[in-house]
Amino acid sequence: MTSRSKNAVRSYETEIEKSREESNWKKAVELAQQLKARSPQHESLAHFLIGEGKLEAYLEECAPIKENVERAQRELSEARGYLTLATDEAGKKAGVALDSHLLLGKLNYACGAYDDALKHYKLAELNTLTEKELPVRSLRIVAESYAIKGLCLEQTALPGSTSRYKQAERESEMIRSFEVSSELSLLYLQRCARCAGATLEAALLRAPLLHIRAGRLHAAIDRYREMLTAVESVSTQALRLTLARQLAEVLMRGVTGQVYQAPRKVAAPSQLQGTLTRRREEYVSEGPWKPKKYAGINQFVPRNEYEEVLLLLLVGEAMAVRDAVLSQSGEFSAARDHSLQNAVAVADLLALAAVRWGQLALVIESLERAMKFSFGCAHIWRQRALATAAAARAAPAPPAPPLPGSAAWGASVRALGVCRRAAPLLRHDAALRLLAASTAYRAGWIEEGIELAEEALSIEEARGGVLLARCYLYCGIGRQSKAQKTNSRIEKEADNDTSLRMLLKSVELDDNDHLAFYHLALQYIHLGMLNEAMDATRACLRARSECGGGLRLAAALWGAACAGVRGRRALAAARLAHHHYPGAEWPLASLAALQLVWESGEAALATGKELLKLLNGADGEVDTEHTNGYAELDALSDSQHDDTHSNRDAASIRAESAGAYRVERALSEGASSQSQAQAAPRARPPLAEHRAHAWLLLADLCLRLGRVNAAAGCVSEAASLTPFSHLVFYTRGLVHAAGAEWPEARTCFQNALAIHPTHLDSIVQLGATYYSLGWLRLAERTLREAGALQPSRADTWRRLALVLAALGEPGAAADAAAAALALHPLLPLAAPPAAHLPL
Template sequence: MTSRSKNAVRSYETEIEKCREESNWKKAVELATQLKARSPQHESLAHFLIGEGKLEAHLEEWPPIRDNIERAQRELSDARGYLTLATDEAGKKAGVALDAHLLLGKLNYACGAYDDALKNYKLAELNTLTEKELPIRSLRIVAESYAIKGLCLEETAPGGGGASSRFKAAEREADMVRSFELASDLTLLYLQKTAAPAVRAGPTLEAALQRAPHLHLKAGRPQAAIDRYRSMLRATECQWTQALRLTLARQLAELLMRGTNGQEYKIPSVSTAGGRQAAPGPWTPAKYTSINQFVPQNVYEEIVLLLLVSEAMAVRAAVLSQSAEFEVERGSSLRAARAVGDLLALAAARWGHLQLVLESLERAMKFSFGCGHTWRQRALATAAAAAATPPSTQQAGSPAWTAGTKAVSVMRHAKTLATDDAPLRLVGANTCYNMGELEEGIALAEEALAIEQKTNGPLLARCHLYTGIGYQMKAQRTNSRIEKEASNEKSLQNLLKAVQLDNNDHLAFYHLALHYLRQAMLNEAMDAARCCLHARAECAGGLRVAAALWACGAAGARGGRALAAAAVARHHYPAAPWPLTAAAMLQLQWGEPDAALASARELLALLNSSTESEMEQNGYTELDALSDSQPEDVQSNRDAVSLRAESVGVYRVERALSEAAQSGAPCSKLLAGRRAQAWLLCAELCLRLGRITAAAGCVAEAAALTPYSHLVLYTRGLVHEASAEWEEARACFRDAVAIHPTHLDSLVHLGTAYYETGWIRLAESVLRSALALQPLRGDTWRRLSLVLSARGEHAAAADAAAAAVCAQPAAVYSHWGL
């Protein structure tokens, strides 16, 4: 009978231990009650087990947080009684008194009795526990005891002053840090060793894992906090530590991104042990060790590595099911992934790794259905990628076209999830403008304007600016006088409102100056250009407009100021070709032909030594790709009045022909076009100096680069015109117009060629077509006056001459790309 009784007790103990490891507390209490009734000599053990089961069952349902203190005080009286019974002499003899004191500390913490909890830990001699191998359940009890001790010390921090109080506070802080560090190590060790099917660290142990680094930071020891995070992350991963590693990796990345108060970055050491002990012990979790282990060499590598690992874990843990029963889990995983994605976006944008953000957001799409924040991030990232793509071509299938189309499509979906997001719509408007989708861009800008007007938001001025820019570009696209005037009126209203709301926005003043310049309101344009340069002295657009205005005869003889503006632009944008182009034309205009040729040679040398990536930094990126002087217009920038979207078909024809002729050319199409433009500038300089043969040679060099450009044909026509070869000139101008029907210079000179060859009616028709495109151009009216006089219409010729006197000189548009 005695043997059977001992076997039965041993069987109970085995079953109870299994239930404890699996956290099956209801069955553990039942078995402990049976053990007490069956074996009175194990009464103290049974009391401990019953008290433990009741305590843990309650805390599983009601975690030990402040909101649950009153409930714990009411419902844990039975557990307190059983655990107290286990601390008597019989309990000490049975070896359960120490564990009972540890659990009483946990119970008092749940009830808000922090001083009583610390007394129980003192009775258990927690500070002097020897590190030794412990069973799984005991590991958790000891880990929670150290964690709760640290939390209780925080809750009962003493006040007062004096040296003694400060010494006690420092001693208390050191005790807290040591407790949290031991708790975190034991927690990781427990999770590595446990074999339970659904184990969780719980709120207490999770808090302990994060408290030690926070205390180091609070005490001004950022490097100690970093080392502690690294030590925990080096612990060997298991199934139960994945969520913890995600949190710790994200927090370490945040700490490294915020900086370390000026301290130098220290490369992680594979021997780092978190500052507690270097040699592994029975309470130290297993850690990764390998001679091939990757070690970041700078803070950037470590941050990106942490965030990529965190993002991989967040994506792997994401809940894909849209069922209502998984709503809580889905929300939690989505929040974790969003937090990591936002940090990755900050880090990657800071160091120019936009592709990392795009790839991360692409992966996030599989679990971000209906998530406005993720879609907004993706829309912004794709728009940034489209803006960063070299604008060498806008043909369907080209990288720039593909990136822009993708950005617009993502933005269309994102805006439906963010109904009151004005910045997102402004970014979308910018992308649409760059793609030539003016109507959609204006609609987006007006949506943003309506949103900001409802709340008088901080982006109201910028919304008016983008709306004005859209109508400004729309006016440049259309050939209808009524539509052009209506668009110009709306553009002016919005631009004036933008500068009224924000008188320090150089972009608003720049586009206002551009508008006035196109309307021949030169004094108003000069005032706006001055305001632009006052707001930002190095604004490329403002410098260019100011130089054009100072060079214009109607604005006064101020060639020195125009040259100074070109010199300032050259200083701020040394890789941009336009300051040298402007300087060459100004030097020629103000009687310095040798200096003009020197500037042209310098321009050619710059372009021949430049790469495409350098050419992208042309001094206009600050204009948010919204000015009419963008790289995409370089092949037609002599007359941007008729440029922009109306001549997209022309560009496609030119580029298709040029690509066929340049297959195998050593430089890109963008560089080829700019080098050809420089040669054409040299040709025009030579024509101004009377060197017709040299001009023909320059045109031949440009033709070798872009053989089917309308500008090459136009300049070749100028060479024939200078030699009085009117038939050849007429053929060249006619071919240029065939490629680019709205190129004003070609139309005007074609009209002159018709006049010189006796085709008077055709000359009048062509010149009137040019005036329909730009009625404010003076030299067109002057030539029309000659044609009408030749036809005997003297009254009409006089009216045309008067219009020529009042109209805007052609020099305002020529060579400036405005």
């Protein structure tokens, strides 16, 4: 490389070398000119130093890109002359000819003369350079020479008649140039704290991309790993972030299953030498042109692509957060935008990877760390809103609006708060508001959800967006839920009319949306329009045959008919639902109820036992996705199952439902805390509640089959799980009623109503119990209260007709009987008034 000066010019040499390493090219040129004037025998060395200084000074000002080619041709003529003078015989004797050829290759690349640049590298015999220790400046020159050679090979096209062998050889030479350059670049950056520059960074990033283009995916991955295992320095921090992100993208896009090959662990020096050491970390280097690499006994090595991707993205996210610019001053605007762009890119990749594997907590933590430097960044806030809403959706929730202070309630509050904060930053984002509305509906905040859905509707109406049908759907769901929540008949009718209008508009705009048809069918059921509900259910199943809500509605509507063919269809729908949702409980519950009517009691009992076995097989927690089966329906009015045991009231959520659930939970927790020292640990909610419902279903089946003692045992099992549930008291009252134990039945129904004052089945059965006890006026008042709560229930009017007839009021009894016939004309009026189950 560059020869040492004689003793007479040693001081100049020292100053020049210092200026070169510091990239102080103006001073280096001045010192070289003084050296030339003072020592003519060092003229070749001076020519090289002057040409080098002028070339590097220009390149610091103007990057070697195509837009600057003409300028480079004008302004680098002087540098070209000096470097050409240094390549003569005197330059060879002085030892600067090799470096001059390398710099002339760099100069010609800046001037767009790629073939001339390759000629100079050929004259310098770049491919045959001996690997040995080099000074820092010489190390950079050689690294840039290999990088420029690869870039020139990319820019110069081979003739069309060139053989494939020549083309492959040229491609191999190009990749090798980039690989050697990347190794020398990393070594250079480890030895000095300077910026790599555009040329070296291009070489570092280019080699793996060429491997990918050639179809050598594993070679590209190994190249990324080689660069990432190099010891980090101040100069490589930003580069390592880019490499980690690109490697994660490659692994996520192109590597799955058996294609993946785990990285090899770098052997520590103690392992290489066969000796033991207690040092936790060592650095190793495989040669004078190889960068130092991390090596340690306890070094973590990923075992599969999932671990490696998450490790890369978490490390990249830590580096992006560390390098973030926090200052809001205008002078740091460009740096702040650049750091934010890097952080956003890594956060988006982390979201893709982590959500795919169910690691929402990682995404939320990452986005929360990004909050400190992403003030006003709409994208970060939107991502955080999506992540928190997904976490709230995934949180285990009881079959009612979550209790304040519970994990599910906290997740919903958090998600809704983030959505509210993000909305002003995204004024025209209807999807974000629909997401917030869905979260509000699930948490039981119906009015707030309606407000958000209407905001989304106004946005989409203003611009005619593609989400207009879904906005009408969410507005209809909100009104549907509000109608089921209120007890005011005027408000209920108004909300029902609005909901029906919104849902019909949604179906009109998108006739392939199974959710819209499902909620339309549900609304028709609420309005008593069963034929229209059946048509909407068929449309829902045509749009999506495995829709759980559609299958459930089909089973219920067909099961309510009296024709045998429809009974078989109802059974088929329930079995199909169980096939699509094998881990859900509701298909088995529906199937058991239908089997009791259309098959046999033994078949129904067998299905009930299968349901109980399914719940008992759960390992301490409920799979909320399969438990609800149709949780994707986003329907508050059908996704809350506080009254699932009652086939009448399950579709009619009252305002007191949430309060009743809270009372039951408080009483049950109080009872469990008192008996905790004596009793075995109880099953964790909501698993205990689902098991209790399964036992209550078995009790129903046993009662219908006349097995009163077996039903009593099932109720006792349910009471041990949820001792203060209104459904337990209700079913126990049915057991007493089946045994004609009317005072005990009355007490049980009253206890159920004390917890859930509007549980309709308990009110009707209490009225029937009063009738059996001979308390006719109490029976009349209770049944009229039930009729006021739910006027469309036929058995309420049937029982009231019998009570009025016993009171000697034939006119009023006839009116009640006519109402019962109008609501359910096929139901016999002579059924026993105190039947142990609601019809």
